[in-house]
Amino acid sequence: MLIFLHNWPYSKLMTAMIYDGTYQGWLTAIFDSYEYKMNDVCFLKGETAAIPLFATAHYVVTDEVKARRVIKGLKLRLSAEGLNNLYKVYLSEEEKSEEMMCRFVRYVFTSKENIEQNFSNSAVWDVKKLAKKVKREAHRMEAFVRFKLTKDNLFYAIIEPDHNVLPLVAGHFKGRYADQRWLIYDAKRKYGIYYDLETLSTVELEFRLGPASAKGITEICDEREAFFQELWRKYFSSVNIKARNNMRLHIQHMPKRYWKYLPEKMPEI
């Protein structure tokens, strides 16, 4: 507040960019901020967002053409990986990540050469670091997804990742399980990705299959599902070498927040 008064009346007002929460929407917001020369911006999702007291609101209308133009400009100055990192930061859904992305994009556009390896610059490093965090969780999901087979031959899995990594891993599962129908459902964000042996599609549904119960398994699952889960649990405990126990390392690699959907970490049903 003090800073604001101090700067008054010379400072330009901050603009709150209110966008629909999509990546394209955010890119459109960036386009608009350049077009209307808004230098000091913050980002808010959804129409009901509370606008900060000293900001003016700008309602972003998501526009594919504008979004594409921003991407095109970024492509000229960034490697494919650099551009991808930006998308990963978007998927992080962490607080202030949009502002972080914006600082990065502005830096990208102010320089002629590719700056993505200027790691001593915090706009670059912050994006790199958060993108890495998202990538790590995506890799963890490639590891920790556990499918269950239903009676009608659908392999389904539930996840609750910290970041919205499902779009990052769908391609991996499509390539790997090309001959089985599968559904991976993000219980936190209430949507899933479904593969029908041909294509991927996003499905939004209330998935009511909570953590496994003995009754649930016999009702909806394939007759051998319980057996393979049991077998996997037994395998998991048999390969442990007790003389080398190291729970700290175990938990570091397999954080407790993921245990809920891992049959090997669940007590026997």
Added chain:
Amino acid sequence: MVNSRVIEKLEILADAAKYDVSCSSSGSKRNNKDKGLGDTKGYGICHAFTEDGRCVSLLKILLTNHCIFDCAYCVSRKSNNVKRAAFTVEEVVDVTINFYRRNYIEGLFLSSGIFDSPDYTMERLVRIAKKLRIDHNFNGYIHLKAIPGASDELMKEAGLYADRLSVNVEMPTEKSLKLLAPEKKHIDVIKPMEYLKKEIIGYREEKALNRKAPAFAPAGQSTQMVIGATKETDMEILGMADYFYQQMNMKRVYYSGYVPISNDGRLPMIGTPVPIIRENRLYQADWLIRFYGFRVNEIVGFDQPDLDLDIDPKLGWALRNLDQFPVDINTATLEMIKRIPGIGHQNAKKIVAARKFNRLLPEHLQKMGIAYNRAKYFLAVPHPFSIQKDFTSIQIKQQILSLQHSKYNADFSSQLALF
């Protein structure tokens, strides 16, 4: 298939296989073929981690733990009174496929006790791999144990289905092998390694000319040594490892800290702690040799045949070579930056990339996630106002040790040096 019997078999045969530490599923790229099952990514995936902190990437089992040999260090030795079991070919295939489909594993690591003859055993292993690849169009990762003494034809077939093959040398020296496994000789494992090396190189050359040529063990071969069962020094162990890397083109050498499993007087008693720290130091040294450009004789030598347990081998090298420091990260070569304690391979590359934009200061390094408290003793600092103290190597070691909190601290007691 009777479920309860399969569960029991899996418990026996996974338990018997767990002392083989290799669990890598990387180094092979196998695309999904004709919309079949699975693919293999070059980077490998660890699907779970057991309570001992080790990764579970593959279904690692023995086909059987019946064995005609009586190697003292092995839990499946003939004279050991353990439950025995054997899987059928169909059972292994069924469990592999069903675990894989549920995303429990990256693939199969199949080994076996030697029953009947090497050829008889190897033929079963190959049959399982073949069934997975041909009948089930399975493109996941397969690691097969190459059984010493098996025919060249079977070895060759194995290489065409498997991503990786391995022959375990088990004991770092011939002397130890003679002591603990009198029926075996080092030459028995060197021969198949040489054969595999020849085939791997041959097929790779062919593939370079013709992309459609079949791949032979595309993830290469690996081996394992048991550490701490016998009296070898780290110099002997690392020397042997270096021989495998140089002469056999090994992808990996694994070090398996001996877990006491026997009352045999030739071996450490049951209850002796597993040499976990020593094993860890050996892996660190192995990494220095493979990725950091160190030579074995820079890490261990006749004056110091064993690695320090209380500090890592890179710090140990730096402290013995303080004349090479301080290093100015703004001008030094990548190779030299990699040698600074606290700066890893990846961070060294980042430093070299970032310094093109502007001069790097300590605060930049701290932000970039470098272990600055460790590295600072070895850096030439560009700050005009900071005072670089000249510490001795002992002072540096003490200061760094005071910063780390290892749960193994008690094991580093200097008393150890007396024995």
